[in-house]
Amino acid sequence: MNYRNISLFSMVFVFLIIVGFSQSWNVAFGLLNLCLLSAIMSLGVNIQWGYAGLFSIGTVGFVALGGVAAVVTSMPPVEEAWRAGGPGILTALIAAAITIFIAIQIWKRVAAGIVRNILMIIVLLGGFFIFRGILDPATAIIEKINPAGTGYLGGLGLPVIFSWLVGGLFAAGAAWVIGKISLGLRSDYLAIATLGIAEIIIAVIKNEDWLTRGVKNVTGIPRPTAYEVDLQKSETFISNVNWIGLEVIEASSLYVKFSYGILFIIVLAIIMWLSEKALNSPWGRMMRAIRDNEQAAAAMGKDVTKRHLQVFILGSAVCGIAGAMMTSLDGMLTPQSYQPLRFTFLIWVMVIVGGSGNNWGAVLGGFLLWFFWIEVEPIGHWLLSILTSGLPDDLPFKEHLLKSAAHMRLITMGAILLLTLRFAPKGLIPEK
């Protein structure tokens, strides 16, 4: 860390403090929490792209899997649904696993040729029909049980902090499957495969109501911190707040945001410490060697595909962890909010702008870009209202412009990405 980097980070904090004074401290802390989450996500993408040069654009899928993890670990189980449909779901999943296992065995043991192809088709199709035959009635029963309130299986009722790890595991599992398939092919194929798998993951989350309630959203996911309502009733909290001289309602919400912030900083610090250790170890040097010249690294005896798979899984797991953290911050899972532009491309811009290959750069990018992502809208609105101030108020054109200010975000982010790629491809904090 030199003076330049320290001043870049201080700049972000000055921005946040300005927001705190000019808008409100609640907004500033809310921003800070999401900045921290963005930093974790961009660390994940940095592991894939910065260390190893893997072009994966399925971040949104891994983040969404983290969200699902938050639901299935921490929500209380819906006992009735488990009794009615649980065995069916479990049998169906076991049937699917057995099918895939048999298919893999056929693939390995039977000699290549038409016999193997026919066997594979029979096993996979048969397995698919059996799977659907068991799954469909079970899901129908589950979704009928109190559809307005639950209508899904619920979770395991474990503490929500635990789900952050589970989110990482979910994402790692998905990454293993995708990596097995598409790593080792040319770079664009990994991109398109990850884009596709992300779409599918989100389609599953939107439509499998028995698992995630689909578009009905899961609300009331337990929190790792205190609740505002409880704080507002607590005698000690009120007396403390009065002693500082704040309003109770505002202080309670600040307190909650602050506790989330502390938790997030701890997670970010752990991941950051591990990333720095990894990057500056023989493993990290090997990764960079593979990234810079695959053939040379392979000639030195490095298993390029295996290392790629490893780093792909690690990066996805970090995104999954951040996804679970974000869902527990929101307290709800909203499948419709998983937009690729917001969760894949924005994170990519963060890494590129911050400095790919440098962990501090990724973190800085996460902070800076999230700040701009949020603040561009008011700035854009303000700019447009100045530009159009000469026009009469009832002009439809002016109304349209002001209403469209929200889309300034995409244009700004795209422009930032293109300008960085062109004029400062190493980013704000370049790799050493």
Place this chain on the structure above:
Amino acid sequence: MDALHALIVLANFVIVPAIAYGSQLALGALGITLIVGVLRFSNFAHGETMAFGTMLVILVTWWFQSLGLSIHPLPTALLALPLGILGCIAMVLLTDRFVYRFYRKAKSSPVVLVMASLGVTFIMNGIIRFVIGPGDQRFADGQRFIMKAREFKEMTGLKEGLAIKVTQSITLVTAIVIVVALFWFLNRTRTGKSMRAFSDNEDLALLSGINPERVVAITWIIVAILATVAGTLYGLDKTFKPFTYFQLLLPMFAAAVVGGLGNPVGAIVGGFVIAFSEILITYAYKKVFTYLLPSDFAPSTLIQLLSTDYKFAVSFSILVLVLLFRPTGLFKGQST
């Protein structure tokens, strides 16, 4: 008789829509495959190029409608198409000049170009939403059906109807015209031949005096034409929504990869392969089987392999299968 009924149900709900959708995908995949062939990168902004061209067509259509211009029974959008294409050509040439040319000259790796195309995707997406908004826009006018289901029933005396929309037949006819023109251009004209030479072997083409910038510019022009036509046809057939066009990227890419990246014939075949599999796998066959099976065995469920929400899974699975078993695609394309 029942078999005929089953066939008509299938034609009405599967074959006719799949032919229209396949033509749209084929035109889109052609654009992607040409860029891969000549410029050697996967253009992730292709869906946005389509949306941009279509947006221009919609705006011109609205303008024409306000002027009272129309070519009833055909949709006004066809009249607006040339202007939309011109605008789209201008846009892609500008992006090439200000974004891609730099990396081409610097001989950057394809990944950098792909990333730059992501930046272009962002900006265009923003511009499109800024101008026309993120919502649905319907702009199809003129007559809706060539043959209504009811008319077909009266004509043939059958129990099942077969409806053919005007947009579906326009799609097919336009796609055939465009594809024939494109292949004539690529195979018969000097410029087209130089494009193919450039795609096959860049160094050799440069040695024989082909101007690379000219080839690139012509490729972009063709891509803009294909994208605008594909986008407009899709919008006429279904509806225009910016996000849907972004999502079309996956089936279009799958089509291009299935056919073999860089191979125009492959892209067309790929488009139909993807469209037919997507619709065949997400269609509910209950009615078909009710006709085919004796009434005792009539199915009680929908007999749908996958719900339509998972149509991406279909193009994705095909993509993955092709990548695993035949990475160069059905027809020989580029691969590494």
